Amino acid sequence: MTETLSAENGRTVLRMRRELRHPAEKVWRAITEPEQLVAWFPTAVELELRVDAPMTFTFQRDPGAPVDRQTYGVVRVVDPPRLLEYSWGDELLRWELTPTSTGCTLDFTATYDDRAGSGSFAGGWTLCFDALQRVLGDTVPEQDYRVVHEHFVKVFGLDEGAVTDGGEVRFERQLVEPKETVWERLAGPETVRVGAPPPSGFVAKGIEPGPVTKADVPLELTYSWSDGEVTWTLRDGNGGARVTLTQTGAAAEYLNAWHDLIEELAG
CATH class of the missing domain: 3.30.530.20 (START domain)
Structure with a gap:
């Protein structure tokens, strides 16, 4: 085949x-x-x-x-x-x-x-x-x-992210678990709330996160960082959760870190 x-x-x-x-x-x-x-x-x-x-x-x-x-x-x-x-x-x-x-x-x-x-x-x-x-x-x-x-x-290279001309990082990844399970894995035992730091599972290595600015469990989490925002969205995809991750600003240097975090999540 x-x-x-x-x-x-x-x-x-x-x-x-x-x-x-x-x-x-x-x-x-x-x-x-x-x-x-x-x-x-x-x-x-x-x-x-x-x-x-x-x-x-x-x-x-x-x-x-x-x-x-x-x-x-x-x-x-x-x-x-x-x-x-x-x-x-x-x-x-x-x-x-x-x-x-x-x-x-x-x-x-x-x-x-x-x-x-x-x-x-x-x-x-x-x-x-x-x-x-x-x-x-x-x-x-x-x-x-x-x-x-x-x-x-x-x-097919579907685990690879992309960097826009403006330096924004974006990943879209299909997973095999439902969005509720994926959110629980990302959040861990920490409480997700606006104004608080994001749970560590939502943060790639090397990023200093600011406070959460939007939280809609288990659909969306947005927090600030020094050059822009990081946004996670989860929705029902084909056979499991579809995860979309965007980091605005000059974020190209974090592409590999996000790849490693998302693939660890997928595993």
């Missing part, structure tokens, strides 16, 4: 490949028939194999939940048993099957806007493709999503 991440026409493009020991016709049924999709795809799927046909994706909640969450898409291309392309909300998914001497090659392309979430997307699809192979009859060992997620974060 191979994976690449690129930027094309202003969007993020994830490409993944698997060599399968099954004919394209068999794999086509597994990626298009709802009764097979339900065993490996992230949602239940309703679709009709014709161009412009609507699609429904249903995230099934726990038994007894009053309503399942649904999203929608449209079939864009159908060429059995070779090519299927459709939208899923704002995403575009493309499935290509190429016959080989031993079965077929599955080339998967996902196009979307959330580059920072690519570790989650690639990790999630990896586990889905493992499940697809089990549906096809293969024996595939279970993988730990957390390990796979962090692998792709590193491979």
